[in-house]
Amino acid sequence: MNKRYLDITDVGIEFDTSGKKFRALQKVNLKLDKGEFVSLIGHSGCGKSTVLNIVAGLYQATEGGVCLDGKEVSEPGPDRAVVFQNHSLMPWLSVYDNVALAVNQVFRKSKSKAERKAWVEHNLRLVNMDHALDKLPGEISGGMKQRVGIARCLAMQPKVLLMDEPFGALDALTRAQLQDSLMKIQAELGNTVIMITHDVDEAVLLSDRIVMMTNGPAATIGEILPVNLERPRDRLELAEDREFVHLRQQVLEFLYAKQSAREPTVAASAAVVETTSPKLAAVQAGAPPERPGNDFEAA
Amino acid sequence: MRNEALRITPHERLEQLVEALRGGNWLKALVFPMLGILAFLMVWHLCASRIDTSLGQFPGPVQVWEQVQNLGAEHVREREKAAAFYERLRERNAKKLAADPNAVIKDRQYTGKPTFADQIITSLLTVAAGFLIANLIAIPLGIVCGLSSGIYKALNPVIQVLKPVSPLAWLPLVTMVVSATYSSDDSLFDKSFLNSAITVALCCLWPTLINTIVGVTNIDRDLVNVSRVMALSPMVHVRKIVIPAAIPMIFTGLRLSLATGWMVLIAAEMLAQNPGLGKFVWDEFQNGSSSSLGRIMVAVLAIGLIGFMLDKLMLTLQKRVSWDKTALLR
Numbered sequence: 001m002n003k004r005y006l007d008i009t010d011v012g013i014e015f016d017t018s019g020k021k022f023r024a025l026q027k028v029n030l031k032l033d034k035g036e037f038v039s040l041i042g043h044s045g046c047g048k049s050t051v052l053n054i055v056a057g058l059y060q061a062t063e064g065g066v067c068l069d070g071k072e073v074s075e076p077g078p079d080r081a082v083v084f085q086n087h088s089l090m091p092w093l094s095v096y097d098n099v100a101l102a103v104n105q106v107f108r109k110s111k112s113k114a115e116r117k118a119w120v121e122h123n124l125r126l127v128n129m130d131h132a133l134d135k136l137p138g139e140i141s142g143g144m145k146q147r148v149g150i151a152r153c154l155a156m157q158p159k160v161l162l163m164d165e166p167f168g169a170l171d172a173l174t175r176a177q178l179q180d181s182l183m184k185i186q187a188e189l190g191n192t193v194i195m196i197t198h199d200v201d202e203a204v205l206l207s208d209r210i211v212m213m214t215n216g217p218a219a220t221i222g223e224i225l226p227v228n229l230e231r232p233r234d235r236l237e238l239a240e241d242r243e244f245v246h247l248r249q250q251v252l253e254f255l256y257a258k259q260s261a262r263e264p265t266v267a268a269s270a271a272v273v274e275t276t277s278p279k280l281a282a283v284q285a286g287a288p289p290e291r292p293g294n295d296f297e298a299a
Numbered sequence: 300m301r302n303e304a305l306r307i308t309p310h311e312r313l314e315q316l317v318e319a320l321r322g323g324n325w326l327k328a329l330v331f332p333m334l335g336i337l338a339f340l341m342v343w344h345l346c347a348s349r350i351d352t353s354l355g356q357f358p359g360p361v362q363v364w365e366q367v368q369n370l371g372a373e374h375v376r377e378r379e380k381a382a383a384f385y386e387r388l389r390e391r392n393a394k395k396l397a398a399d400p401n402a403v404i405k406d407r408q409y410t411g412k413p414t415f416a417d418q419i420i421t422s423l424l425t426v427a428a429g430f431l432i433a434n435l436i437a438i439p440l441g442i443v444c445g446l447s448s449g450i451y452k453a454l455n456p457v458i459q460v461l462k463p464v465s466p467l468a469w470l471p472l473v474t475m476v477v478s479a480t481y482s483s484d485d486s487l488f489d490k491s492f493l494n495s496a497i498t499v500a501l502c503c504l505w506p507t508l509i510n511t512i513v514g515v516t517n518i519d520r521d522l523v524n525v526s527r528v529m530a531l532s533p534m535v536h537v538r539k540i541v542i543p544a545a546i547p548m549i550f551t552g553l554r555l556s557l558a559t560g561w562m563v564l565i566a567a568e569m570l571a572q573n574p575g576l577g578k579f580v581w582d583e584f585q586n587g588s589s590s591s592l593g594r595i596m597v598a599v600l601a602i603g604l605i606g607f608m609l610d611k612l613m614l615t616l617q618k619r620v621s622w623d624k625t626a627l628l629r
Contacts, residue, residue: 056524056528057527058524058527058528075527076524076527076528076530077528077530078528078529078530080528081528082524082525082528084521084524084525086521088519088521088522088524088525090522090525090539090540090543091622091623092543092544092622092623093539093543101529101531101539102529105529105530105531105535106529136622138623138625156529
């Protein structure tokens with residue numbers, strides 16, 4: 001376990017907002033093995049997305065650095081594909097063309113035209129979207145858009161797949177479907193994944209390790225929880241599983257006892273997803289917190 | 300039953316009328332604009348009959364309609380004259396050739412006075428040329444400014460200062476520069492055509508430029524990040540992401556530009572005696588006959604109608620080019 005495929009070392013970042021220095025992250029250390037699935041969990045505004053963006057190369061760390069497969073990360077690239085929360089498909093390109101845009105860029109030299117076409121279709125088949133190749137993003141549902149977004153990233157054959165709350169904006173049923181799809185695909189392809197989530201169940205269900213972050217400013221990694229549940233995992237069986245329930249409990253403990261939610265600041269409330277207090281109240285009152293995050297059903 | 304019907308207020312009656320019209324959408328689409336136009340014609344007629352000028356009474360709808368017919372007839376007559384001229388020329392040349400097969404044939408152009416329709420065509424060609432020149436500069440420059448905040452900051456002061464300048468201030472400069480640098484003996488375009496076109500271009504550059512900059516600057520950050528993650532080359536980035544994303548704003552700019560260009564053109568033609576609708580208006584004004592005001596009014600309406608049609612044309616083009624077919628365009 002010391003291959004250190006992805007190595008985040010002593011990463012810190014300071015933002016300069018209108019003359020005021022704001023330290024968002026400090027001494028973040030995380031090492032991933034190839035094929036590992038890691039979730040980042042923490043309260044809104046704690047800098048999870050910042051970590052992801054530094055790994056993606058979209059932000060430059062003020063100190064420390066990221067190495068992927070022996071090379072230092074200095075700029076964004078297709079070897080670190082990002083699935084954004086709001087799908088981020090080009091609304092003017094069809095489902096096929098959205099994936100083809102990435103494929104034609106990454107494989108323009110190594111694959112022939114016919115091979116690239118087959119590769120686009122193959123990846124859309126992986127996420128069960130091969131029936132809607134000619135549809136525009138505006139014509140398909142939110143879950144379908146996110147499937148296409150995942151296909152676009154998979155098609156780049158990234159060394160590490162970065163997912164920024166990929167299912168955060170979806171309703172609970174669609175979210176469960178996509179989680180299952182993602183588990184299946186990851187088992188098949190062995191992708192290395194970092195996923196940001198607010199959903200404790202999602203983190204436990206999908207991850208090999210759960211990285212829990214402390215609250216900002218100057219956020220860092222608080223605890224890392226290994227999830228040694230056997231794969232393939234089945235959400236129905238796990239719901240009763242003692243180990244699963246115990247792991248959930250530990251994450252909840254960290255989030256709500258050790259790092260209790262701060263009053264949302266202006267900056268934090270700008271984020272689309274909030275861990276709202278009613279849910280916290282439900283947890284404390286001992287009500288079955290069946291699926292934290294059901295507040296998206298209305299969305 | 301009858302009493303109830305009697306108690307209907309005017310407001311309710313209007314509603315009933317509207318309800319009745321709602322049955323046929325085409326009817327509604329037709330009736331309301333018709334009512335508006337009719338009301339306008341009434342007001343025009345009433346006002347015109349009270350205004351007396353040194354050139355006679357201000358023309359009302361009836362007099363203007365007469366002038367429309369006159370101008371149409373003049374156009375037909377002028378075309379007949381031209382056709383007759385070319386016919387005579389052909390006969391004379393044929394005769395010459397019959398007498399002496401080696402005779403040099405002279406090809407003369409008919410030099411009659413341009414009719415109203417000719418003036419319209421000249422104006423349309425000029426505005427098209429000016430609009431084209433402006434956008435060949437404005438759109439690429441707008442994209443560059445939108446992508447690079449450094450270049451934007453460098454150019455913004457210049458843009459802001461030049462933007463509000465009236466075309467009439469540019470015109471003398473343009474005229475002098477064109478006559479200094481362009482020889483019209485062997486050239487494709489008349490100097491006057493270039494003067495008007497360049498003046499139009501200088502004025503309709505700005506709306507497209509500014510709207511393109513705004514459109515490009517406001518592209519969704521996530522889409523830009525997707526492009527960075529895919530490591531798209533700058534050219535592909537512009538072609539596949541920047542331009543489609545900015546198309547709605549670019550078209551807003553284009554429509555404003557074309558409207559500005561059309562307005563500027565009339566003024567430029569009037570002032571610089573360049574051929575076109577503006578010159579037609581000026582000539583009629585100088586002419587000062589009893590029919591002049593009526594003919595100018597025809598030109599006013601023609602300018603308005605053409606401006607309206609140009610905007611419709613751009614709107615149709617926008618609908619065709621834009622990817623968002625559900626967007627409400629007005």
